[in-house]
Amino acid sequence: MKIQDEEPLNNEQEKPKGDEKNAPETPEEKREREKREKRERKKEVERERKKERRKRFVGMNYSFLFFIGIGFLAIYFFTESWHKTAVASLWALAALASGAFAGLLFGIQRVRPDETSKTEINNNLAEVSDWLTKIIVGVGLIELSSLPGYIHKAAQPLAICLGPECGLAVAVAIIIFYSVTGFLIGFLDYRIFLAILIKDSDQEVSNLAKIAAEKGKEAGEKVVRDNAPQLQQFAAEKGKEAGEKVVRDIAPQLQQNVQQNLELTQKAFAKITTQVLAWQQIAEEALKSTDQQHKEEALQKLQNARMDLPTSRILAILVGRLLQALQRTEESIAVLIETLAERRKMNLTPDDDDAALLYNLSCYENRKSEILPPAESEKLKESAWEKLKKSCKLDPHNKGEATSDADLQTLFKPGVRDVASL
Numbered sequence: 001m002k003i004q005d006e007e008p009l010n011n012e013q014e015k016p017k018g019d020e021k022n023a024p025e026t027p028e029e030k031r032e033r034e035k036r037e038k039r040e041r042k043k044e045v046e047r048e049r050k051k052e053r054r055k056r057f058v059g060m061n062y063s064f065l066f067f068i069g070i071g072f073l074a075i076y077f078f079t080e081s082w083h084k085t086a087v088a089s090l091w092a093l094a095a096l097a098s099g100a101f102a103g104l105l106f107g108i109q110r111v112r113p114d115e116t117s118k119t120e121i122n123n124n125l126a127e128v129s130d131w132l133t134k135i136i137v138g139v140g141l142i143e144l145s146s147l148p149g150y151i152h153k154a155a156q157p158l159a160i161c162l163g164p165e166c167g168l169a170v171a172v173a174i175i176i177f178y179s180v181t182g183f184l185i186g187f188l189d190y191r192i193f194l195a196i197l198i199k200d201s202d203q204e205v206s207n208l209a210k211i212a213a214e215k216g217k218e219a220g221e222k223v224v225r226d227n228a229p230q231l232q233q234f235a236a237e238k239g240k241e242a243g244e245k246v247v248r249d250i251a252p253q254l255q256q257n258v259q260q261n262l263e264l265t266q267k268a269f270a271k272i273t274t275q276v277l278a279w280q281q282i283a284e285e286a287l288k289s290t291d292q293q294h295k296e297e298a299l300q301k302l303q304n305a306r307m308d309l310p311t312s313r314i315l316a317i318l319v320g321r322l323l324q325a326l327q328r329t330e331e332s333i334a335v336l337i338e339t340l341a342e343r344r345k346m347n348l349t350p351d352d353d354d355a356a357l358l359y360n361l362s363c364y365e366n367r368k369s370e371i372l373p374p375a376e377s378e379k380l381k382e383s384a385w386e387k388l389k390k391s392c393k394l395d396p397h398n399k400g401e402a403t404s405d406a407d408l409q410t411l412f413k414p415g416v417r418d419v420a421s422l
Helices: 002-022 027-078 082-107 124-142 144-162 167-288 292-308 313-325 329-345 352-369 374-394 397-404 406-411
Strands: none
Touching: 027 082, 027 167, 082 124, 082 144, 082 167, 144 167, 167 292, 167 313, 292 313, 313 329, 313 352, 329 352, 352 374, 352 397, 352 406, 374 397, 374 406
C-alpha cells in the first residue's frame, strides 16, 4: 500500500518541474535576459578588438626590435672589444630610454570624463606632459641652430671611448638613431595601445559604477514596491502623531496670536472710523460755510490725507464735493479719475467703492457737459453714461438713486439713454 501511495505523489512532484521549464518568461525575466545577452555580445566584440589591437601592437614592436637589433649588430661589428661594445650599448639604451620618455610626453592626451559618469579621471600626468612638452618645444625652437653643436658635444665622451677612427660619427649616429627610435616607440605605443588601455580601464570603472547604480535603484524600487502599504501606513501614523503634537504645542500660541490680531484689528477699525468721522465733519462744516477761505483750508487738509490713502473712496468723494463747491469741476473729475487709477494700480478688485466713485464721476461730467457746446456736450454725456452703467453694474442700488438724482436728470434721453438700458 505504501508503494502505491508514493507513486502518484512522485508523479505530482515531477509535474511542477516540467511546468517550470515550459513556463513563459515574465516581462522582467525577458528584460534581464536581453540585458545579459547584450552585455555578452558587447564583451565578445570588445575581446575581438583587444586581440586585434594586441596583434598590431606586437607586430609594430617586433619591427622596432628588428631595427634596434640591427643597430646593436652594427655596434658589435664596429667595436674592437667587449668593453667598448658594452659602453656603446649602454649609450644606445640611454638614448633609447630618453627618446621613449620624450615620445611618451608628446603622446599623452587629456581624457575627457563622461558626463553621465560619477567617477572622476585623474589628468595630473596629462597636465605635467602638457607643461613639459611646451617647455621642450619652446626651448628647442629657440636653440634649434645650436642643436648640432649640442649633439657633437654630447657624443664626445662616447667618441673618445670608441677610438679616433670614425668614433665621433658612430657616436652621433648612435645618439640620433636610438633617440628617434625611442621617441617613435614611446609615442606610438602610448597612442596605439596604452592610451586605449587606460581609456578602456576608465570606461570599465564607469560602467561598473553605472551598473551598481542601476542595481541599487532597482533594489530600492523593489523594496518600495514590496513595502509600500506598510510604509504608507507608517507614514500616515507618524504624520498624524506629528500633526497632533504640533497642534498641542502651538495651540496656546495660536490662540494668543489670534486674540492679539483681533485686538489690533479692532483698534485699527476704531481708529479708521474715528478718522473718517473727522474727515466728514471737516467737509460738512466747510460745505455749510460761506467763507471761501474755510473751504480752501478744509480742502487742503483732505488733500494731505489723500497723499497717505490714495485709494480711499471717502476721501476722493469728499475732496470732489469741496472742489465742486469751489466751482472747480475739472479738478473734481481729475481727483476721481486718479483715485480709480490708483485702485487699478494696486490690483484692487472693482467693488462698491469703485461703483460710488464712478457714480460721482458721472454726475460731475454731466454737470460739466451743461456748459459746453452741443457737440462736445453730447460726447461728454456719452462718457458720463458709460461710467453710470459701470457703476450700476457693480452696485445695482445706484440704478434707483440715479433716477431721482438732480445731477443726472439731464443725462437721460428717451430712446438713447434711458433707465432700462442701465
